[in-house]
Amino acid sequence: MPDSSEARAGREAPGRRAIAHPEAATITREALIERARAMVPALRQRARRCEDAERLLPETAQEFIDAGFFRIVQPRRYGGFEFGLDVLEEVVIEVGRGCGSSAWTLAILGGHSWWTALFPEEGQDEIFGEDGHVIMATNLSGNGRCRRLPGGYELSGRFVYLSGCDVANWLCVGAMLEDEGHADPPWFYMAIRPEEATILDDWHMLGLRGTGSKSVVVEKAFVPERRALPQALVQAQETPGRYVHPNPLYATPMLAFLSIETTGAAVGIALQAVEALEELALNKPVRRREAEAGASGFQASVPSFRRHLAEAKSKAEAARTILLNEARRLMATMREYAPAGRKMAPEEMAEYGLNCARLVDLCVQAVDHALAAGGTSSTFDGHPLERCFRDIRTLSTHNVYRMDLMAERWAQARFQEAARP
Template identity: 35%
Template sequence: MLTTDVATREELVRRASELVPTLRKNAAWSEENRRIHDESIEALADAGIFKMRVPARYGGYESDTRTLVDVAAQLGRADGSTAWTASVYWIPTWMTCLFPDEVQDEVFSTPDVRVCGTLSPTAMAAPVSGGVVVNGKWGFVSGAWHAHWQEIVAIQVSPEGEPMPIMALVPRSELEIIDDWHTSGLRGTGSVTTVAQDLFVPAERVLPLPAVLTEQYASKINAASPIYRAPLLPVASASSVGTVIGMADAAQEAFFERLPGRKITYTNYASQSEAPLTHLQVADATMKIDEARFHAERLAGTVDTKGEQGEPWTLEERARVRADMGAVCRLGKEAVDIFALASGGSSIYTDVPIQRIARDIQSVNLHALMHPNTNAELYGRILCGLEPNTFYI
């Protein structure tokens, strides 16, 4: 049985909902300064958000993915960038739990440890005595400014064998940050580029990525835990979608807050709320949020149930959870777009939240792993009996 019971889930969701005023207050600062406000980071830590994927033996909650969805949805109501960063921390934190237990002892010795990371193999690694030396850089590293560790992926090349992607853990302080995060959306995530120059990584903090992608994990203590024996990509998918639900809910909330007293300019409608067009718009957008929530809950339910039962994953199930993630992104964006379009010209002012929400959710949909078209194509390909054209499944 999973460690997180209903009461614990409710408690974490309650804590996340209580953070909404603080995170909303800091959202504009985070966007302007292109990183999460320190006060928001401290509030997330105090609420236990960074402990949700940490093993219980280190004081963590070992939260299931349904809890991640519900908590991220609350955070996303406040600020998409903050919710996105929290969800990104959850994924490499979970990946840390796949490493040898002595490595986990080192990483989780830091209270409220934050691990950022990426799956892009944009660096090279050379084997040396006792480990590897890494050179290269990684982009889109959300939360790097406040992270203690970074999970990296590099291509290891040796004279004796074929090039092989590896996954490693390194202290974030050993990487240089290039402050290049100048974007139109998710600006507050601080998703900068990090650089390794002749960085030595000891062998115990290095895993072959193909082994990780096929559930050949190195942790002995976590091997029996339902949470830590799931495949990486379904776990990452379930960790991400709650933020999208939260942003769609935030757009709905922002729209209705501005609706009373608004008219439709250059028409005879003195009240926007009386126009049949408005009725159709809010109904359509709300139904899309409901549909997105269905896909998010089905995704998380699949990950949690299969983890509890310890059953192997079929190729179709792996592709379907990615399709569910893509559907959440597509439907969430469509809902936000409807509310944004119905909000009128005054909504483009920077102090009106819906314009930021629209830019943030657009950025999520452009993410390579979350792109609705990419995920739908993969699912359709599997349904048609073809082999996947990616290792990330």
């Protein structure tokens, strides 16, 4: 079950720094979800502008800040609410009912306050700053390069797909250490300020246009040691942050967390499509051939329309159930594992990826049913169903949601585990 504010109240880690958010002790899961739900009408009205701008709109970003959405999984010690991943997903789902692009961007930026909490303590002190306001856009693929300097590293590279970078106040990218003769060079996740990078206007996509997932270029930026997180520690589930914060949330393996993090956007898009189709059911008149077959009034009287609507509804709701179950299961697992010092096995991590890929596939099917029932008029540019179709199809191309890749990853991990003595 999600943590109560009372259960979270005693989890502030001892240390030199503590930032108290005025709502930290009183905010509830229900209040956060209701704030997101109340935004849905405005998000739907802005969806076209968000797409045209090819970025998260400034007014939407400010509303997310005011609602505390970027602090949901942020440590209380640094001004966050320290809820579990399941609460973030519930909020993202509601936002996705209004705008898929805004939901994806919130999932990335809101989830990455958790990522920041994995860094060395001194780095967290700097990044969270005096008020705990962190909006971090990332590319964690490790395709940059860095070289060692006294006290840190010099970072360079071009990094793609930094969702929300236009509104971020921190960036985090991955870079491989070069020029030290390593057969298998180590690499690091490095946090820098946006002013140390150049954002390229290169996000012109089929769907999720409003995420602003642009490329950034970094040239010889100095990154101090405290803002460099070794990938080897992340892979070993031994990040500095798990020893800074006592909450098991911050011992969660990256692969398991990231498998779930953005999936709420897919569920929200599917639910948005269902709601758009329900509106057509009561407002779109039957066509001549449908009337000749016995239908009358509006599309709700057409058997094939009702069947598509029921299929879309059941698949979207099944996806929501799977997602929240997976998020809560992950949080429960970490509450069991972290106090005992137990690490998550590769097969366990891969299972979260497998299940999330499956539920995204359900969301794709839900939107396909909705579009089929909506008819040709629902494919006009700017129609909610047309936008949902483009958004869910673009989202489903992400490697973490490709069923073929996730199935193979899980199967390899499963049988490698089985082969061990």
